[in-house]
Amino acid sequence: MKQNFTVRQGALDGVEVFLSVAQHRSFRRAAAELGVTPSAVSQAVRVLEARIGAALFIRTTRSVGLTEAGERYLSHAKPAFDELVAASQVARGLGQRPAGLLRLSVPRAVVPILLEPLVASFCQAYPEVEVEIATSKELVDLAAEGFDAGIRFGQFVDADMVAVPLTPPLRLIVVGSPAYFAERSRPSHTDDLRQHACLRWRRSSGALALWSFDDNGRAIEIAVSGPFIAHDFPTMLGAAVEGMGLAQLPAPMVAEGLKAGSLVQVLESFAPVIPGVFLYYPSRRQMMPKLRAFIDHVKSRSIDQGKTPGT
Structure with a gap:
């Protein structure tokens, strides 16, 4: 059964008012500083005193002073309130400029x-x-x-x-090293991948990723096989450069290897476009x-x- 819970009100209510009165030793000057009426300041202090359970000020017709409880409350409340103000300023700064x-x-x-x-x-x-x-x-x-x-x-x-x-959008490209192709013919169709060692990638879900292709506008996926399984693209790229097998990778990842001659692209006409x-x-x-x-x-x-x- 659900119970009705409400956020406790007033944990910090009146603290700023108390600090202002304590600083000025005057309800009227505190009211002027806070932009409220003296009666509103007096009411806020009374509510705070009632919640704490102790009188914080000694009031006379001529002056306002702190009780012993008020002195102790001030010694703890002022640094804590200053920290809250500083925290607000820091947070505000982060919300207003790149920092x-x-x-x-x-x-x-x-x-x-x-x-x-x-x-x-x-x-x-x-x-x-x-x-x-x-x-x-x-x-x-x-x-x-x-x-x-x-x-x-x-x-x-x-x-x-x-x-x-x-x-x-990027193209997925199938590549292999010159050393790998030195002993094997290059595939000309996706069906030829059955005769090749294909490097695979295991997704974070645990499933092995299928290889995706574009066959004359028709998207197809193929389950390939090979001797090596990687958990990220850079590892699979390194294995391809070492001649362990073919890898299917995003074009920007293999651009440098293709330019340097450490990788060779195959199945160009089947390369799909991905987001x-x-x-x-x-x-x-x-x-x-x-x-x-x-x-x-x-x-x-x-x-x-x-x-x-x-x-």
């Missing part, structure tokens, strides 16, 4: 693709913001884990998140200036350079 700690949950694969070219310039542009990147293949609960935002490939972002595209990389967060209403600054910085860099960051 504080910006925590991002990011898969390891995205760091060299997107973040490395941007974090240094962002930190230089916003010296009051500290950036913390926590790499994880898990889709973490941003609010529960204390993250401001996450960065993931678009297909892994939940529909209830606000998503900001950081790159255009790009997105920054996501729970609500626009909760966006702090530090996160807005980061989003704007990424967008401006992309526009200024005329290309997607990191590609």
Whole structure:
């Protein structure tokens, strides 16, 4: 059976009034400082005294003084109230300008693709913001884990998140090393993958990811087999470079290897297009200036350079 609970009222009611009266030793001057009537100040003090259970002031027609209880209350209440005011100012500052700690949950694969070219310039542009990147293949609960935002490939972002595209859509490319192809023929069709060692990726759910292809406009998925299973794209990329087998990876990840000749692309005509990389967060209403600054910085860099960051 549900019980009716209410938030206890008045835990701090009257404290600011008490401190003002104690400072000025006058109800009238305290009222002027607070912008209320002297009777309102007197009523607030009476309520505070009743809640505490002790008289805090000695009142005469000529002066106002503190009782022993009032002196002790003042010695504890003033520093505590000053701390509360300072805390409010700090919080207000973080809500008004880019400052504080910006925590991002990011898969390891995205760091060299997107973040490395941007974090240094962002930190230089916003010296009051500290950036913390926590790499994880898990889709973490941003609010529960204390993250401001996450960065993931678009297909892994939940529909209830606000998503900001950081790159255009990407192609998934099948690659292998020259050493691997030295002893094997290159596949010309997805059916040929049955004869090849394919490096696989285990999702955070525990399932092995299927390989996706575009067969003349028809999306298909294939369960491949091979000697090696990785839990992230960078590990799978390293295995491909070492000649352990074929890997299917986002195009930006393999661009350097293709250019250097350490990787060779195959099945080009079957390469599918997937959603790009997105920054996501729970609500626009909760966006702090530090996160807005980061989003704007990424967008401006992309526009200024005329290309997607990191590609």
